[in-house]
Amino acid sequence: MTGALVKLELLRLRRSRAAWAILAFALFASFYSVWSGVSWRESHSASLVAYEAAIEAKMDVWLETLVAIESGERFATPFDARPSQVEFAATHPVGPLGHLAVGSAELLPARANIGPLKNQNLMVERYGFENPTTLTLGRFDLAFLIVVVLPLLMIALSFDVIAADRSRGTISLLLASRASKQRVIATRLLVRNGILGGIVALAVVFGIAMAPEGAAAFGLLWSLVFLAYSLFWIGLIYLVVGRTRRSETSAAVLVSLWALFTFAAPALANSAGEALYPLPSNLDYLSDARVAQNDAWKRRPELTAKYLSDHPELMANEQEAPEFAHAYFLANVMEIESTAPIVAAFEESHARRSAFVDKLQFTSPAIVAQRALFRIAGSDFDRTLSFLTQARAALMNLNDELRPVILASNRMSTEDFAGLSGFEFKSNSPAAVLGQISIPVAFLVLCLCLFVALGRPGNRYSPFA
């Protein structure tokens, strides 16, 4: 019987122009979104590689000069191969599936210059040249397609799954066969959304195949979230179409639920998070940083003298470095120390806001899916925050390593240079991401189970009761 229902449904779909239009749109939009994401990934990654190469080339020249000075092949001017000129590139690589969810990645900093003449404020290389108008709405990426557009297409394809038979008067004929109403609805929903989901799944597989090596585990997690989210919507549609008699009512209810879940709930959760857990202002941070820089500038002789009085062995310098080198260094160290509380407050407020949104996400499957997909893709805000924290730590570490030679106006040895710790971004493993998304995804599956249980004929709340 199910086989006959499937065949009938496929025939109906073949004859429906609206269904063809929806499926064609899904095909175009899903592959377009992958293409758009891949081109963003390629250009962004190329830019990061070019940045790293430029810093590396600069340091190669610096090191060659130092080697030449050490071997006596070159006369050293006060500006040559100074430790204050050491730089390392810190880059935030695109996440394993970043092309499937551009998310906040196009907005946030991805390059930092780790060097003793930088502070937290200036280490992040200048960015933000994008058109603010186009940033406002975000990208048409696969995550957007899955979270926002796919449910809408599912609704468009399924809202009249049974009501059309009612309005045509063919329902009695249909139910005169051995098929129960819930089986008819379930079969039709699975056939229609199976084809739609299959098209999007093809794009997902294609997108995963376009990922760099080592992203297979993340691809699996992404597919899992995609499946759970799609099934959630099929379950919800199953309940609604079974409970409503008229197709326009089904459409109105489902579109309202879609608008509630994808617009209203996220907007309210975001506004509530902003209002209840405001982050310290960037402008406050800037003000504190400038006060600290100014103080350090005014107190530089005192601070240098204090450090050298604690380390008299460093005073025998081979050649006086320009004064601005250690003046800037001291100003930056002081700036880092004095803005540490505001940075800590920012991180704490963000953690509290994030924990709050973690709870609120259960008000909307769209929030659950978006957060999970962003996390798996490596495009979430937390990952950028982690990059900035790691870059700050690397900067402080380098300052500690270089402090003695800079303040003593000495030159470092090539051996010491080789021993400096650079920067390597540490990202979450698939297991860690799975830990982060397991409860939200379990929630989607639980909702699906609930819908199925509610839809069983014996249940008093069942639409088919």
Added chain:
Amino acid sequence: MKARVIAAKEALVARRGKRLWALSFGVIAVMVASMAIGLNRTATFETERAAAAESDKAVWLDQGVRNPHKAAHFSRYVFKPIPTLASFDPGAIDFGGIAVWMEAHIQNPSRFRRAESTGDLSRFVGLSPAWVLQVIMPLIVILLLFGSYAGEREDGTLRQVMSYGVSPGSVFKGKLRGASSALLKLLLPVFALIAIAVFVFDRGYPQEDLPVRLAGIVGIYGIYLFAFAMLTIGVSALSPSRRSAAVSLLAIWCLVTVLLPRFANDAAVAATPQPDSYQTWKDLEEIKAEYWGVIPAFGIPLTDIRKREMARFLEKFQVANVEDAPVPWSAWELQASEEYSDPLYDAYYAGLNDLYGRQEDTRFWLTALSPTISVMALSSGLSGSDRLHHYDFVKSAEEHRRVVIRQLNEDLLYNSGADPMVYESPTSFWGEVADYHAGPPPLTNFTGNYLPYLLVMVLWASGAFLFARWAAFRAANMETAV
């Protein structure tokens, strides 16, 4: 007369159905919530801006005796004022930087985009009164009017009305009046609420042309929603039943207000990619280094540009050596380098601005499919929160930077004596450096940029009206013919 009777009947049906009241109540509740959020954000941002500007000035005045060129490297920041109407439509304000560092030698981009600290959820949608009017209100219009013709046809009342000899024109006029009246009942309290909020409670930076801007906002949303009302009546007239009208209109709403604006955005970036931040900054640093060859330029041979400038310097002061001139060459050169690079920065930023313009042109062409794209552009423009207003701020910050740096360079030039490197300006000098006071620019600066969008809106509304009229006449004639 007949049209008035039909309009009265429409109003009566709307009142009895209670749908209008429920929707009005819902819209006003959402509007109050979004306006409260907007007012709170604007007040917070303006307080932060004022505090940051005050702190920046205090730090500047407190720097003690210092070499003016070192002070030019520390320099000052200017902070972007948040206009009053940003509470209504934040537009692109969270996506453009809010502070510009007026450093010597280089025109820095604006920094600290607020969207960077709002988290991932803000990528869904930002709740604002403008968003409610752009996305939710068309849905309300559809819910109010989708049955206007289709319902009457389904119930058989349209045929009855036509059989009384009422002309199709009268029926259409009646429906039009009924729709306009329902729309006015919805919109009047909404606009009154916005006006009260903006004039009484808003703590944003005052906009001198606020009444004109507000009138413009009322006008464009009126046109936009009228277009949706006409589209709804037209589709309803072509649909055989309420069901098909509702479904078709919901599909149109999703496509026009949700999908196409996002797609247009992506297509704009695909057609004209965003500038690469690393390359852009490298280009700006190259402009900075063009005069000097390399920075710092101590001990480096003179570039041709510097040689030419030196020749000009010697000629101006009629001396053979720079040491014989009445002012120090190194101080002169600092200002000369600024004046050399200023037009280069102007050209570079104008190029970036052109690139943004090309992206927006792609978006503009897609307004043919979605009036929401037009209304978004016009609404943020009228609110003073779009990219054009942001660019105006960046330009005025740059003009101010040039004034400040010239002031510092001239102090070095005329007061430093023979050795500008060791000269230190007295503490009292910092107070003489001008503060930044520019507010939001007037709307008239950008009128030409908004006219095409306005034209598209009017075309959309006219087209929708003609479509509705054609569909209504067709429906009425079909009923008469049967």
